[in-house]
Amino acid sequence: MRKEFKKYSLVVCSMAISFCLLAQHPRTFFTPEEARHVSQNYNKYPLSRQSYNDIKAEVDSWLHKDIDVPVPKDPAGGYTHDKHKYNYTLMFNAGVLYQLTGDSSYAVLVRNMLLKYAALNPTLKNHPEATSSSPGRIFWQALNDANWMVYAGMAYDLVHNFITPQQRKHISEGAFKPEVDFVTQELESWFNLIHNHAVWACAGVGIIGIATDNQHYVDMALKGSDKKGHSGFIALMDSLFSPDGYYTEGPYYTRYAILPYMLLANALDNSQPNLKVFAHRNSILQQALNTCLQQTNVGGGFFPLNDALKEKDYTTNELVTAISISWKAFGPNNNWLYVAKQQDRVMLNKGGIAIAAALQSGKVPQYFAYKSIESADGANGKQGGVSILRAGPPEKPTSLLFKYTSHGLSHGHYDKLGIMLYDQGNEILTNYGSVRFIGVEQKYGGRYLPENKSYASQTIAHNTLVVDEQSHFGGKESEAEKYHAYKQYSQLGNPIVQVVSAADTNAYKGIAMQRTLYLLQLENRKPMLLDLFKVNASAQHQYDLPFHYSGQLIKASFNYQANTTRQQPLGQRNGYEYLWNEASATVRDTIAQLTLLNNSTYYTISTLVQDSATLFLTRLGANDPNFNLRHEPALIVRKKAANALFLNVMEIHGRFDPKNEFSTNAYSDIQTITLLRNDAAYCIATIQLKSGDEIKLAQCNNNIVSAQQHSSNGLTWTGPWCLWLNGKKI
C-alpha cells in the first residue's frame, strides 16, 4: 500500500455533491436520455442488436420463474457462489432490459430477487468458507460481495421508478444496508485500503449510494469511511495508478480494477457531471485502459506480470464494459475499435451503440497498433517501471518485457529485473503466471493454490538472477514493498536498436544488479536480443540466471549429464524444490548454446562462459502432489563469483516447415562472442556472426550521462552505450 501526495486531488465537498445529485432515476448505468438513445438505436447495427438479443435470450429464460437466492454455503466454483454471481448479472441485465423495453416483467424479476436478498442479507454472518482476512457474507470473500453490490445497486436503480417507496425502503435497508455496513464498518480497514479490492468496495458503496439517494454512502465511497479523503475513490484514482496509467499489480489486475473504476466514474458522471471525474488527473482512466491494452500479447492475452492467469485476455467482460464506457467518455479510438471487434459484443450504453455503428461502417483497423512502451510505476511515477520493446511487423511483433517495478502489493512477485520474450504471438521466454484454476471448485475452490506463493511468485520462477537460492527480499512482502528497482536509461525511438537498462540494489543486501537489454532489428534478419546482466558483491555468491522457455529442445552445444533413470529436485526451498533436475553440465571458457523450436521458428540462447559455469536443464513438477503445476522446462546458468557478468544473446532464426519437410537457418549464426573489457567502468564485447557481420557493443557501467564522451579499446562514443555493425555506429 502507498498513500502518497496527490497533486491532482479533486475539490470535493459534501455540499457540492448534494447539490449535484440529480433526482432522476436511473443514473448509475445510464440516464433516462441515454436509455432512450440506446432503445432507439440498438437495433440499427448488427453488434448492438446481437448484444441485446444475447442478453434478452438469457434473461427471458428466467422470466416468471422463482429464482433461487440460496443461503451461502459453497466456495468459488460451487453452487451457491456461482448462483449469487449469476444472480447479480441477471438482475443488472433485467434492469437494462426494463429500461430499453418498458416491459414490466423485467422489473418484476429484479424486484422479486432484491426482495429475496432483503430477506436473506440481514441474516448473514461471515461465509462458512471464508478463509481470507476480508471474509465475505454472500460469498467466501468480501471482494465478491463488493461485486454483488455494484451490480445489484445498478439493478435497483434501473427499476427504481417501478417499485414502490415501501419496497425501496425494504430493499435499501434489508439488501443493501447490511452489506454497506459490513464493508465500511466491520471491514473498515479493508474498505480504506489503497488496493484494487477497495476500488470494488467503493464502487459498490458509491453506486448503492447514488441508486438509493444516500449521500452518506456516496461520501464514504469518494473519500473513505472517515470522509477525510485519505482513502476512497478519489484517493484510489490518485494513488493506485502511475501517471502513465500503470497499476502496480500488473495489467491482469488493471483489467479487474478498471471495471469498478469505470462503473463508478460513469455513475458519478451521470449524477454529478460537475465532478468531471473522467477528466481527473489528465484522464487517468483513459491512460490506464490504453496502458493495459498495450500490455497484452498479440491476440489480447495480458502479459503475466505478478499474479496473472494466462487465460484472461482483452475480450473479458471487464474490458467490454471499460471500452463501451470509455468510448462514451473519451470519444473514438482505433485500438478500442479493434478490440471491440474481437470482443464481439458491446454494452448497451451510448458508447456501445457508437462502437457498433463504427464497426458496421467497416473502417476497422486490421490489427491492434502495438508499440514499444514504457510505463513508470508508483503514484508519482518514481518507483521503477516496466518497458516493452517491440520489433518486427506491428501485427505480429516480437515483444520483450523488462520489469523493474515496485513489488505490486499482495499479488507481487519477487522478480526484479525479470524479462519475458514473445515472438509472433508465442511465448518464448516465459513467466509462469499464477497457480490457480479460477472458477474450478475442485482446485481449492478456484482460489490461488499454495504453489502460487511457494513457486510462482519466487524469484527462481522468473527470468532473473537468484543469489544463493534465495528469493529477492527473502521472499518477504513487507520488505519488498519498501523498495523498487529503477531505470537507468532507455532508447525506444530507433527501430534498429532499442535499449533499456535498469538496476536494483535492494533485492539482495549488499548486492548490486544491473541489466541492460538491446533489442536489435538488423536488415534481413529477425530480431536479436543482447542481454547483459551484471552483478556485483563484496563476497562470493552462487548466481543462478534461469531462462524459462516454451519450445522443444532441439540441440545443446554442451555435453551434459542427463538424469534419465532417477530424478530429484534441484533444491530444497524458495521454489527450487519444484524443479526436477533433468540434466546438468559443467562448462568452461565457451559459448553455451541451447536451440529451441517453438511453432515454426527456431530460437537460440547463447551465454558466454568465461572461467566456468554449471548449466541445468530443469522441468517444473517436483513436489506437486496435487498436480497443480504445468511441467515447463528451463535452462539455468549458474556461476560462482563475487562479481559476474552474464552476457546472453537470444537469436530468433529460421523456419521449420514440417509439411514440406524443410528447415531453413536452423542453426545459430554466432561464431564467437569476445569480451574485450569487463570491469566497473565498461563492458565491451564483439559478436562475430557466421554470416560475416560483426556487432560491437560498448557499455559504460558507472556513468549514465547521455552527453558523456567515452573512449576505450580504440572505440569512442557518447552516452552510456554504443553499438557498431561492421564498424559503423547503429
Place this chain on the structure above:
Amino acid sequence: MRKEFKKYSLVVCSMAISFCLLAQHPRTFFTPEEARHVSQNYNKYPLSRQSYNDIKAEVDSWLHKDIDVPVPKDPAGGYTHDKHKYNYTLMFNAGVLYQLTGDSSYAVLVRNMLLKYAALNPTLKNHPEATSSSPGRIFWQALNDANWMVYAGMAYDLVHNFITPQQRKHISEGAFKPEVDFVTQELESWFNLIHNHAVWACAGVGIIGIATDNQHYVDMALKGSDKKGHSGFIALMDSLFSPDGYYTEGPYYTRYAILPYMLLANALDNSQPNLKVFAHRNSILQQALNTCLQQTNVGGGFFPLNDALKEKDYTTNELVTAISISWKAFGPNNNWLYVAKQQDRVMLNKGGIAIAAALQSGKVPQYFAYKSIESADGANGKQGGVSILRAGPPEKPTSLLFKYTSHGLSHGHYDKLGIMLYDQGNEILTNYGSVRFIGVEQKYGGRYLPENKSYASQTIAHNTLVVDEQSHFGGKESEAEKYHAYKQYSQLGNPIVQVVSAADTNAYKGIAMQRTLYLLQLENRKPMLLDLFKVNASAQHQYDLPFHYSGQLIKASFNYQANTTRQQPLGQRNGYEYLWNEASATVRDTIAQLTLLNNSTYYTISTLVQDSATLFLTRLGANDPNFNLRHEPALIVRKKAANALFLNVMEIHGRFDPKNEFSTNAYSDIQTITLLRNDAAYCIATIQLKSGDEIKLAQCNNNIVSAQQHSSNGLTWTGPWCLWLNGKKI
C-alpha cells in the same frame, strides 16, 4: 508385405501399351490441350491466379542464375539434401511455367539443371549418409531419389520439345538411366516390394519412361522389374489398399503414397487413356483419397495411426496434388472443395482451374462433412480394420477411433484394439504418433529417432492392454505381420448409440482380448463412451490398461502416493522405461475416477474396480537423454488376474469459462456402476447417474449372431448387445 489375389487386375499387354503411347509431349503432368486450357484460364480465378503467381515469383528468382547441383553429402535437413529436394520442385515448376507462358527462359533453366544432373548422376555411388537398407544416391535413402525421378521426369517431359535430340539423349542416359538402373537392378527387391516406397519407385521409373518414350521403363513400372505383374504399379493398386481405400500403414502414409499413385495414374491416363487407370478397381484411388480425408481430425490433421507426425494435415502438397488431379479425373466433390479452400492453392492443371472456379462461385461448404466410417484393412478387406465413431455437431464432432487392423508394415505399431478420442478438435485420449522431427537436421538428420521404435511403437504407448509388460507379438514385426485383429460386430446407423466390438487372439499367445465400445449421444448431454475390455487367459497375468490423455489433472477420486521428491521409471523395457512413475494407488471395490480439463471442457474417466487394482499416474520423459520426447501424462490401470474385465466410462462434461470465472457441470455424473453379471456368456451392468438417469447394458460375449435372442437378469433382447435408458431400449 502381402501379395494377394487380384480380382480387379487390368489387362495390360506390352503391345497395347506401345500402341497407346502417344507421340506428343508433354504428357506426364498434362497434355498440350490441357496446358492450353490452363494457360487460357488460370488468370480468371483468384486462387489459380495466386497459385500461378506464387510459383512464378519463386521460379523467376532463379532465372538466369547458375543453380547449384551439389555433390551429395548431407543427411535430411542438411544443405545438399534440401538443395536437391528444392531443385526437383524448381525444375518441375519451371517446366509448368514454360508450358503456360512459352517463355524459353524457363525451359533453359530446366535444361541446364538436367544437364548438370546428367553429369553428376553417373559419378554417384551410395550416399555417404546412407543408413537404410535401401540407400539412395542423390539422397541418403532411395525413397528420396524416387521423389527426384518423379519430378525430374515430369520436368524433362515439360521441356521435351524445347531441347535438342542430342540433349534428350544426354539427359536420358546421364541423368535418368543411372537412377532407373539403380532402383530396378541394384535395389530390385526394394523396387518390387508391395509398399509405399515401391509406389514412388514405380512412379519415378514410369514417369521417366513416359517422358523419355522408353517402353521398357514403363513396363517395369506397371508390372515389376520382371514384367510378370506380381509387383509394379498395377499390383500396388490391387494390393496396397483395402477395398475401402484404407492403406495399411495408416492415413499419414496414405497421404504420402497417394501422390505417386496420382501422378503416375495421371501420366498414364494422358498417355494411355485406354488403360482407364482411374476407374481401376472401382476407382480405388478416389476411395483412398476419401478415406484418408475422413481419417483426419477437425482442421485436417491425420489421425496418428502407426508412425505419424501430428504436424501433417490435409493442406500438405501431396493432397493439393491429389485433389487437383482427382477433380479432373472424378469430377466435383464438396469435401474436396472444402479442403481445397483450406489448402489455399491449387495445382495448375485442369482440376485446379475447375476448383478455383468453384471456389470463386462462393458455394463452398461451411465444414468438412465428417461421418462415422469403418474401413476394412487388407487387400481383400479381411484383415481387420479401423472404425471411427462420430457424434455431436458435424463441424466439430466427437471422434472415437478404434484400431483392429493388421500390423501396418514397417511403420506399424503394436496397438491392437487401441483407441483414441478427439473432442471438438482436441486430442483427449491421445496416441503419441511418432518420434521424429522431420526436416530438422539436428535431430538425427530428420529421420525417425530411436525412441520411435523403443517407445512410440510399443504397446504401452497406446490406449490398449499390455500383458506382463510385454508388447504385442513380443514387439516383433515379422510375427505381427502374420496376424490381424478382427471386428465382431458394429452399428453405426443410430446416432443415439453407436457400437463396435473387436477381438484379438494372437497378440499374446493363449490370451483372448475383446473390446466393445459404445458411443452414446443421449438427449441434453455430451457424448459418453462406454468401454468394455475383456481379457481371458488360463493363468494369472499382469494387465495394464493405459489412458494417455491430454489435459490438466483436476481431481482424482482415489488417494495416491505421489513421488514428489524422487522419480523413477515405471519399468525397464518395452516402452515402460520412458514413463516416470509420478504417483500410484492401490484401490479396492470402487469406481476410480480421474477428471481432466482440456481447453474449456471437462472429461472424466471412470474405471470399475472389483476386488483390487493398482493405478499409476505417469509422465513420459525418462530415459530420454536427447530430449526427443514430449512429456505427456497417462493413467494406467493395473489388474492381476487370469480373466479380467475393464469397464470404463468416459464422460465429456461441463464447461470451464476462465474469462467469466464460471464452471458448469465440472463433476462426473456417475453415481454407481454395478456389474450384475460378468462371465463367458454375458456382461450386464447398470450405470446410475446422479442426474437420475439409469443406463443398463447387456452384452453377449460368445455369440454375435444378430438374430439371436438372449435373456438374463430379467432382461431380454436380440443380438449381441442391448442398451436401456431408464428401462427403455435405445
